[in-house]
Amino acid sequence: MKAYVIQDGFGLNHVVEVDRPIPTPARGEVLIRMKAASLNSRDIGVITGFYNPELKAPLIPVSDGVGEIVALGEQAAKFRLGERVSGIFTQSWKTGEATQDNWVSTLGSPLDGMLAEYVVLPEEGLVRVPGYLTDVEAATLPCAGVTAWHAIVEEGKVEAGDMVVVQGTGGVSIFALQFAKLQGAKVIVTSSSDEKLERARALGADYGINYKKNVEWDKSVLEITEGKGADHIVDLGGGTTLNRSISALKVGGQISIVGILSGASVEGLSIVPAILRRARLQAINVGSREMFERMNATIERHGLRPVVDKEFPFAQSVNALRHLGEDSYFGKIGILF
Ligand SMILES: NC(=O)c1ccc[n+]([C@@H]2O[C@H](COP(=O)([O-])OP(=O)(O)OC[C@H]3O[C@@H](n4cnc5c(N)ncnc54)[C@H](OP(=O)(O)O)[C@@H]3O)[C@@H](O)[C@H]2O)c1
Numbered sequence: 220m221k222a223y224v225i226q227d228g229f230g231l232n233h234v235v236e237v238d239r240p241i242p243t244p245a246r247g248e249v250l251i252r253m254k255a256a257s258l259n260s261r262d263i264g265v266i267t268g269f270y271n272p273e274l275k276a277p278l279i280p281v282s283d284g285v286g287e288i289v290a291l292g293e294q295a296a297k298f299r300l301g302e303r304v305s306g307i308f309t310q311s312w313k314t315g316e317a318t319q320d321n322w323v324s325t326l327g328s329p330l331d332g333m334l335a336e337y338v339v340l341p342e343e344g345l346v347r348v349p350g351y352l353t354d355v356e357a358a359t360l361p362c363a364g365v366t367a368w369h370a371i372v373e374e375g376k377v378e379a380g381d382m383v384v385v386q387g388t389g390g391v392s393i394f395a396l397q398f399a400k401l402q403g404a405k406v407i408v409t410s411s412s413d414e415k416l417e418r419a420r421a422l423g424a425d426y427g428i429n430y431k432k433n434v435e436w437d438k439s440v441l442e443i444t445e446g447k448g449a450d451h452i453v454d455l456g457g458g459t460t461l462n463r464s465i466s467a468l469k470v471g472g473q474i475s476i477v478g479i480l481s482g483a484s485v486e487g488l489s490i491v492p493a494i495l496r497r498a499r500l501q502a503i504n505v506g507s508r509e510m511f512e513r514m515n516a517t518i519e520r521h522g523l524r525p526v527v528d529k530e531f532p533f534a535q536s537v538n539a540l541r542h543l544g545e546d547s548y549f550g551k552i553g554i555l556f
Pocket residue numbers: 258259260261362363366386387388389390391392409410411412415430455456459460476477478479480481503504505506543546547548550
């Protein structure tokens with residue numbers, strides 16, 4: 220089979236195609252013929268060594284994918300041959316609260332990921348995906364989808380009438396917009412592009428703020444909310460956004476700390492504005508298998524479709540990863556096997 224691996228160093232020029240034997244499922248495992256993968260900001264962070272400078276190569280990158288079960292290991296009885304499944308991002312986090320031990324079981328680093336024609340995973344680390352979704356749409360769910368679901372629904376408990384802010388128009392943000400709209404919330408999207416804001420409006424966003432033209436986007440949130448602030452902010456920017464998220468928050472509101480798109484540390488974090496707002500800062504780390512299953516049930520009930528901007532063939536996986544580094548897409552980038 221063909222697979223891509225990171226080897227002999229960091230950076231996209233160290234992602235190379237290799238031939239490997241098709242793996243054999245052991246007890247409790249299944250063999251999956253991959254149909255599609257999707258890319259997350261994290262995948263580039265893994266490839267550049269930003270996430271783990273000690274990464275053990277060779278490693279198959281990319282956490283998210285969907286495929287068809289083509290062989291069952293001994294005692295694997297949860298799924299049938301031919302069923303379409305997706306790996307859960309954190310393989311060992313099935314239910315309840317995560318533990319520190321869970322973090323060594325994430326796909327696409329430190330465990331091998333999905334950029335291979337065949338993948339073996341434990342059946343306990345899989346979920347069925349909604350049947351009406353295309354393969355690429357289904358492949359977008361494990362990281363970006365579950366993270367947004369966790370932030371908006373499981374932890375955020377966003378309700379009808381709430382005002383929600385999502386930052387940028389990448390994978391997590393667009394899923395968060397979609398889930399917040401399902402909850403009946405009003406949504407403000409920030410973006411560096413007016414054209415992308417128009418696309419967000421077409422998906423149901425109520426307001427758009429161009430954070431490049433309007434650096435003080437927090438003030439615009441306050442204007443939109445008549446000085447009250449937003450009930451829930453999904454903070455994806457990190458470094459340059461967290462202080463502004465606090466200043467744009469309603470008293471008693473919640474910030475989901477999710478991303479580090481503008482840096483992984485915040486200079487001059489202002490604590491007093493957070494205290495004045497009784498801000499609840501809740502960090503999110505993707506989610507459990509149960510969350511994934513609950514999200515899938517809701518997606519199916521509403522016929523929700525993930526937003527895929529562009530699909531690349533498997534043979535152009537490196538180009539797809541390069542495209543991920545360019546911020547020119549809206550929603551998700553897919554890879555078709
Ligand atoms: N904690 C977790 O469990 C978890 C899970 C998934 C992802 N993440 C993190 O969440 C972030 C988003 O991930 P993703 O995969 O959705 O990213 P993505 O799809 O690569 O998002 C890219 C988009 O983010 C927007 N952006 C970039 N810099 C920004 C800034 N300073 N302020 C606001 N928006 C900005 C841009 O949107 P515009 O072009 O519209 O400006 C860009 O197109 C990443 O930092 C990722 O590592 C965390």
